[in-house]
Amino acid sequence: MPSDGVQNINTWITQINTDFKAAVSVDCVIFGYDDEALKILVSKCDMPPFEHEFSLLGDIVHPDETTDDAAKRVLISKTGFTDVYLNQVQVFSEVKRHPLGRVITVAYYSLIKIDQEHLVHLEKNDHLEWKNVNELSSLAFDHLNIMQTCLKKMQIQIREQPIGFHLLPQKFSLLQLQKLYEVILNLELDKRNFRRKLKSLGILKDIGEIQESVSHRPARLYEFDNSAYDKKKKSGFDFGI
Amino acid sequence: MPSDGVQNINTWITQINTDFKAAVSVDCVIFGYDDEALKILVSKCDMPPFEHEFSLLGDIVHPDETTDDAAKRVLISKTGFTDVYLNQVQVFSEVKRHPLGRVITVAYYSLIKIDQEHLVHLEKNDHLEWKNVNELSSLAFDHLNIMQTCLKKMQIQIREQPIGFHLLPQKFSLLQLQKLYEVILNLELDKRNFRRKLKSLGILKDIGEIQESVSHRPARLYEFDNSAYDKKKKSGFDFGI
DNA sequence: CCAAAAGTGTTATATTTACACCCATGC
């Protein structure tokens, strides 16, 4: 049925070019961790009616980039960091979610190492602020909902995949890693079982260094062993925290 | 900085209304199962340059609906079925993925029971066809890529959540269920261990019926016990196939 | 010598795996 086909194409062309277009944005839930709490990076919102709220970091997707590109761009431009773990979570498309018109947004979460370099960069930008995840009760738009959805997804994924390392310094102790899981998953782990488990996974590299100038027995330092993980991933891998 | 804020808002208004709009579509990977193979429902494509290919079922997202709404609409209008399991997978947004312009698509997968009612409905529509997943080597647009991504996600989720039931008739035997997993995951399962596992999960209801007119000992029939599952879900649930 | 965190093994329990034969039905 060629006429049917042409009909269909014309409808598509019309819809694609005018009627049914929407703005598409990305919003990033940027997680950081500081040995005490899980935090997210938020920005003072300057858009009515949310002038007194904070919002997630996001932007419109440009005509020449994918949504992944856009999310990376937001991260790099706002945090100055290029080595970030990014994960697409889901689309939020409630018709009236944005006061200025139809904006369909793609939510991402990102894990970054909060270190000195970051802090210098971030402190220059007084619109940005780290907030404890637990103390966040309100955000602009539907961003609280987005944040909660991303948090849940991250909590699930951190049990299945070795992504927690992205929140820690390059070198870390086993107790640091354990504390990270306890804070993020809100549970208590047995020290000996945790260590046995991690060592048996074979994705940690003992770098032969120890902590310096701590007022207790210094801990061994480890790094995440990416190549060992890549090998294991091929034959199936279960983190199982 | 109010001027900064106003600047920002004007930029947004411009971008949302003109410059940076895109068409947003949904594409559904509709899985069905017929005791032999995992299949997906595809449609003859009538859009150049893909006139001789099949494509996934999809449509533009309308101004008054969410992407979930749009996916449901596509499913109901194309398959006639309202009781379908739908799962958002991810966004595909390569700039040149669609020949008619920028179309950002949200991929869903769906699990449906292929039964008599469906078949009658579907046979009326000669644009639609069930294809074995294994025998699909080409689809229009980037739909093969979308299909493969959705298939992988479904294979992961069917191990973690009791969603396989959506592909089977309401009443099914344990061996039917086992075969389903074997076909979808491409592995062999031990009959006794599989049965022990499923029974221990406590999400099957023995409905006290047996198969009729089969030329061997008739099997007991079970249903998925939704209320039992809901209870278990609250206290954490691992399907663990 | 004290405070603080590092590091280390064993036992009990639960889970997973491997494996083979008899049963009920239709033809």
Add this chain to the structure above:
DNA sequence: GCATGGGTGTAAATATAACACTTTTGG
């Protein structure tokens, strides 16, 4: 009576969970 799938239990191996004390460092 035979072909077809239905249905069942046990033992070994593995994984998980619970639990307490000694060690090393800085001050």
